[in-house]
Amino acid sequence: NAGVTQTPKFRVLKTGQSMTLLCAQDMNHEYMYWYRQDPGMGLRLIHYSVGEGTTAKGEVPDGYNVSRLKKQNFLLGLESAAPSQTSVYFCASSRPTFPFPYEQYFGPGTRLTVT
Amino acid sequence: ELKVEQNPLFLSMQEGKNYTIYCNYSTTSDRLYWYRQDPGKSLESLFVLLSNGAVKQEGRLMASLDTKARLSTLHITAAVHDLSATYFCAVYQSQGNLIFGKGTKLSVKP
Numbered sequence: 001n002a003g004v005t006q007t008p009k010f011r012v013l014k015t016g017q018s019m020t021l022l023c024a025q026d027m028n029h030e031y032m033y034w035y036r037q038d039p040g041m042g043l044r045l046i047h048y049s050v051g052e053g054t055t056a057k058g059e060v061p062d063g064y065n066v067s068r069l070k071k072q073n074f075l076l077g078l079e080s081a082a083p084s085q086t087s088v089y090f091c092a093s094s095r096p097t098f099p100f101p102y103e104q105y106f107g108p109g110t111r112l113t114v115t
Numbered sequence: 116e117l118k119v120e121q122n123p124l125f126l127s128m129q130e131g132k133n134y135t136i137y138c139n140y141s142t143t144s145d146r147l148y149w150y151r152q153d154p155g156k157s158l159e160s161l162f163v164l165l166s167n168g169a170v171k172q173e174g175r176l177m178a179s180l181d182t183k184a185r186l187s188t189l190h191i192t193a194a195v196h197d198l199s200a201t202y203f204c205a206v207y208q209s210q211g212n213l214i215f216g217k218g219t220k221l222s223v224k225p
Contacts, residue, residue: 043158048212101165104148109156
């Protein structure tokens with residue numbers, strides 16, 4: 001099992017450009033999440049999904065959109081990148097069942113720089 | 116609104132010493148998670164605590180949960196250099212969401 005994978009691992013964008021980050025999981029998890037991690041800020045939730053075809057806003061959703069057309073994939077889009085979106089982005093997935101409900105499994109991260 | 120506070124945020128330890136990291140949270144929850152992150156890497160699950168009084172141990176790390184005090188502790192016994200990392204606690208909120216603390220950066224020196 002690959003677990004949670006993210007594509008790409010690194011990306012440099014210019015202000016105003018758009019891009020999509022792809023997250024894939026092979027654990028049949030219902031829940032998926034997108035976080036950003038900035039120095040001293042911990043992890044902040046951008047958007048999440050509780051199942052195929054459903055998405056919801058997290059703590060810092062502005063400037064991002066998401067889609068979950070298939071259960072195993074969760075896409076994060078930046079329509080018009082800004083320097084404030086320079087960050088490391090992590091995708092995670094979880095399931096509600098025991099023995100470890102909602103334990104999140106994380107992808108390797110995408111380091112995004114917006115110049 | 117659920118808030119999660121960790122302290123200390125930075126911890127420099129000598130090898131062989133013991134220390135405790137604290138995780139306080141502001142509203143009722145009976146599910147708490149501890150993660151480890153090495154520099155430049157992703158987060159790795161360490162412990163899942165699902166009830167009041169839960170205690171889990173793995174090697175030199177032991178985690179406990181007191182839901183009445185809204186407090187979890189991560190105790191480090193006889194620290195070794197390999198434990199140097201950033202440790203995060205996360206508290207279950209709702210709809211599958213966890214609220215993360217800001218992390219404790221641990222540095223173990225010889």
